[in-house]
Amino acid sequence: MKNDDLIHSLIEGTTDLIQSITEDGTIEYANSTWLRTLQYNEEDLPNIKLKDFVFPGYLRRAEEAMSRILKGEDISNFASTFVSKNGNPIQVDGRLFPIYKGKQIVAAAGIFRNINEQNRILDELRHEQERVEFLLDLMTHDLTNINQEIISTFEVALHSSELPDNLKNLIQESVVEVDRGSNLISNVKKLLRIAKRAPKMFLCDLGESLLAAKEIVERAFPHKVMALESNLEPGQYFVTADEYLIEVFKSLLHNSMKFDKRDRVQIEIDVELMPHTPFIKIQVKDYGPGIVDMEKGLIFDQLMNRKESARGLGLGLTLTKHVLENYGGYIRVEDRVEGQSEKGSNFILLLRLSAGSKDVKGGSQ
Amino acid sequence: MASVLIVDDDTFLHKVLDRILSIGNHEVVGHAYDGAESIEIFSELEPKPDIILMDHRMPVMNGVTATREIMHINPDTKILFISADETVMTEAIEAGALAFLTKPIRSADLFAAIEKYA
Numbered sequence: 001m002k003n004d005d006l007i008h009s010l011i012e013g014t015t016d017l018i019q020s021i022t023e024d025g026t027i028e029y030a031n032s033t034w035l036r037t038l039q040y041n042e043e044d045l046p047n048i049k050l051k052d053f054v055f056p057g058y059l060r061r062a063e064e065a066m067s068r069i070l071k072g073e074d075i076s077n078f079a080s081t082f083v084s085k086n087g088n089p090i091q092v093d094g095r096l097f098p099i100y101k102g103k104q105i106v107a108a109a110g111i112f113r114n115i116n117e118q119n120r121i122l123d124e125l126r127h128e129q130e131r132v133e134f135l136l137d138l139m140t141h142d143l144t145n146i147n148q149e150i151i152s153t154f155e156v157a158l159h160s161s162e163l164p165d166n167l168k169n170l171i172q173e174s175v176v177e178v179d180r181g182s183n184l185i186s187n188v189k190k191l192l193r194i195a196k197r198a199p200k201m202f203l204c205d206l207g208e209s210l211l212a213a214k215e216i217v218e219r220a221f222p223h224k225v226m227a228l229e230s231n232l233e234p235g236q237y238f239v240t241a242d243e244y245l246i247e248v249f250k251s252l253l254h255n256s257m258k259f260d261k262r263d264r265v266q267i268e269i270d271v272e273l274m275p276h277t278p279f280i281k282i283q284v285k286d287y288g289p290g291i292v293d294m295e296k297g298l299i300f301d302q303l304m305n306r307k308e309s310a311r312g313l314g315l316g317l318t319l320t321k322h323v324l325e326n327y328g329g330y331i332r333v334e335d336r337v338e339g340q341s342e343k344g345s346n347f348i349l350l351l352r353l354s355a356g357s358k359d360v361k362g363g364s365q
Numbered sequence: 366m367a368s369v370l371i372v373d374d375d376t377f378l379h380k381v382l383d384r385i386l387s388i389g390n391h392e393v394v395g396h397a398y399d400g401a402e403s404i405e406i407f408s409e410l411e412p413k414p415d416i417i418l419m420d421h422r423m424p425v426m427n428g429v430t431a432t433r434e435i436m437h438i439n440p441d442t443k444i445l446f447i448s449a450d451e452t453v454m455t456e457a458i459e460a461g462a463l464a465f466l467t468k469p470i471r472s473a474d475l476f477a478a479i480e481k482y483a
Contacts, residue, residue, distance in 0.1 A: 148378060148468045155385060
């Protein structure tokens with residue numbers, strides 16, 4: 001096949017709209033997809049001007065683009081709306097570039113995709129997403145209110161002196177279960193907010209965040225003791241983060257307290273700078289039941305892996321991973337004692353340090 | 366002991382909060398089931414309650430708007446938000462609430478907040 005025939009076949013066979021417009025705004029060429037989409041015949045072409053096929057609100061932008069092309073510019077990602085002979089709007093997206101004859105620009109070429117269907121699907125998706133978010137918001141809000149009623153009712157019952165001990169224990173366990181449900185709802189809401197909002201970061205004190213999380217988690221386990229050993233002090237290291245940094249420590253400490261069935265739960269937090277990198281490494285080690293190897297990769301994505309693991313379905317670790325990724329950080333889990341998962345876990349976090357941390361070259365002292 | 370006005374559209378929650386607050390030796394002096402009603406009841410109450418426990422998402426008028434109105438009527442009013450809508454925390458504080466307690470709240474935390482602010 002000759003080159004000209006090949007090019008002609010490709011141009012006429014494509015689903016893209018291809019056009020060439022001369023300096024006076026007349027269409028000198030349009031491929032069959034262009035003609036079919038805009039419902040014109042080849043005979044119409046000499047009489048069609050820009051204003052005839054560009055939707056009125058987009059005409060000024062199209063004229064400006066034409067004049068730039070005729071000065072030699074090349075415009076990619078040009079979005080516009082055309083209008084067919086019968087008045088149907090057609091959203092397009094494509095590229096405009098000059099056509100040369102020798103060194104002289106003689107026309108402006110355009111290759112466009114019809115994105116009507118794509119936009120319709122996007123609109124539908126957006127609409128469905130809004131509907132799901134609305135229903136989820138309604139559901140989480142009402143479930144929280146129901147949990148409030150249940151917890152308050154249990155608390156009233158627990159204050160009764162006539163309540164037998166066995167029933168008291170049962171109600172106390174039920175309160176913990178309702179708390180678990182509330183925690184799940186709270187984490188779902190936080191995940192939604194993190195996904196939706198623009199990040200609003202500020203300088204956060206790692207040591208302060210750890211202490212705040214410790215206090216919250218201790219309140220959730222009034223009958224247990226958290227024996228926390230840590231070399232992380234307030235005012236020592238700072239990271240660029242947001243209010244969710246506390247959630248990271250909260251989630252890890254909460255898990256350690258929850259899964260270690262002893263009354264005194266031992267947790268070690270070991271922090272060290274990673275030389276020649278902007279990262280600080282935080283290891284959170286517990287003495288709980290640990291995580292078997294096949295679950296290690298799954299526990300941070302409970303949204304995808306719905307099979308209940310030893311770590312439950314609280315979404316806390318999923319939230320932790322999302323939060324850390326927002327900060328440009330990482331998390332993984334290893335055995336506290338290598339190869340012996342039953343001896344507890346070691347959650348390893350990498351966070352980007354901010355200037356202002358002590359012990360950091362260039363940081364304020 | 367503090368006198369308390371409860372504002373929440375959840376009628377069952379009024380009952381349990383009544384009991385919880387009486388366990389904590391506090392007295393419920395009024396019940397309102399939406400923001401507009403809270404303004405009406407607050408205006409009528411004499412003496413004014415020591416604390417208003419305010420929900421946010423309610424019919425007729427939400428808690429943030431009601432807080433603004435009540436603070437306009439009496440800037441010394443002490444309002445504690447108890448809501449599941451954490452996203453309105455800043456708005457609630459800016460409207461004049463002293464604290465924002467996220468539902469579900471435990472009685473110990475509720476008593477601690479009332480003692481701190483009443």
